[in-house]
Amino acid sequence: MSRLFLLLTFPVLFDFTFSITFYLPVNLRKCLREEIHKDVLVTGEYEVSEQPNAKNNLKITDSSGHILYSKEDASKGKFAFTTEDYDMFEVCFESKSPLGTGRVTDQLVNLDMKHGVEAKNYEEIAKVEKLKPLEVELRRLEDLSESIVNDFAYMKKREEEMRDTDESTNIRVLYFSIFSLCCLIGLATWQVFYLRRFFKAKKLIE
Numbered sequence: 408m409s410r411l412f413l414l415l416t417f418p419v420l421f422d423f424t425f426s427i428t429f430y431l432p433v434n435l436r437k438c439l440r441e442e443i444h445k446d447v448l449v450t451g452e453y454e455v456s457e458q459p460n461a462k463n464n465l466k467i468t469d470s471s472g473h474i475l476y477s478k479e480d481a482s483k484g485k486f487a488f489t490t491e492d493y494d495m496f497e498v499c500f501e502s503k504s505p506l507g508t509g510r511v512t513d514q515l516v517n518l519d520m521k522h523g524v525e526a527k528n529y530e531e532i533a534k535v536e537k538l539k540p541l542e543v544e545l546r547r548l549e550d551l552s553e554s555i556v557n558d559f560a561y562m563k564k565r566e567e568e569m570r571d572t573d574e575s576t577n578i579r580v581l582y583f584s585i586f587s588l589c590c591l592i593g594l595a596t597w598q599v600f601y602l603r604r605f606f607k608a609k610k611l612i613e
Contacts, residue, residue, distance in 0.1 A: 425519075425520055426517070426518070426519045426520075427439070427517075427518050428515065428516065428517050428518075429515075429516055430513040430514065430515055430516070431455070431463070431500055431502050431513060431514045431515075431516050432502065432513050433458075433461055433502050433503075433504045433506070433511040433513070433514075434502060434503060434504055435501070435502060436499055436500070436501040436502075437499070437500050437501075437516075438497050438498065438499040438500075439497070439498045439499075439518070440495055440496070440497050440498075441495070441496050441497075441498070441520075442493070442494070442495050442496075443490050443493070443494065443496055443522060444490065444493050444557070444558070444561060445490055445491065445492050445493045446489065446490060446491075447489065447490045447522055447523050448487070448489050448522070448523060448526045448527060449487065449488055449489070449490065449496075449520065449521070449522050449526060450485070450486070450487040450520070450521050450526040451485065451486050451487070451498070451518065451519060451520040451521070452484070452485045452518075452519045453465065453481065453483065453484060453485075453486075453500075453516065453517065453518045453519075454482070454483045454516075454517045455481065455482050455483070455500070455514050455515070455516050455517075456514045456515040456516075457482060458504075458511060458512060458514050460504050460505070460506050460511055461502055461503065461504040461506075461511050461514065462479070462480045462502070462503050462504070463480065463481050463482065463500060463501065463502050463503075463514065464477075464478070464479050464480070464481060464500070464501045464503070465477070465478045465481040465484075465486075465498075465499070465500055465501075466478075466498075466499050466501075467486065467488070467496065467497065467498050467499075468496070468497050468499075469494045469495070469496055469497075470494050470495045470496075470497075471494075475488045475496070476488060481500075487526070493561075498518070498520075500516055502514060523550075523554050524547060524550045524551045524554055527547075527550065529543050529546065529547055530543075532546065
């Protein structure tokens with residue numbers, strides 16, 4: 408079966424919401440990839456236009472191939488999961504039809520995804536914990552502040568890792584340069600002695 412991949416990468420450093428609409432040809436597969444931090448709530452809502460003689464499958468996996476959400480004959484619905492580690496996640500829609508390509512109209516796919524604070528249902532939290540509107544807003548701001556602090560901590564960690572990598576690379580380059588210089592000096596010295604012996608053998612020099 409022929410497959411087509413639509414790969415879009417969204418590195419998520421802050422709480423994020425995105426909506427995308429695309430056409431899904433029959434018997435093809437389109438995927439979206441996204442980098443998401445650890446312990447982040449992800450929610451999504453999707454809708455695929457109806458098409459007789461065509462079925463759609465939805466699958467969400469991480470980089471290790473673990474299935475986080477899977478739905479056969481997915482036409483409309485919602486999904487939610489919490490990330491266990493910083494990873495690349497893939498959302499794939501696949502259309503299948505026995506009629507073959509060209510005989511079935513492309514299907515329209517609408518996908519809305521939210522992460523972190525944007526994914527939380529604060530209205531439901533307010534009902535469960537009996538919070539006042541001001542308390543709900545304070546809770547949302549508290550979560551948002553915590554998320555931003557965590558994001559900056561992560562970026563600082565990445566900066567330290569990159570700095571360590573740069574320093575390690577610089578050291579390797581230095582050692583390689585010293586080794587190359589020693590090789591050149593050794594080669595030049597050998598050439599001088601070799602040419603000296605050659606010219607002496609030819610009695611061109613004393």
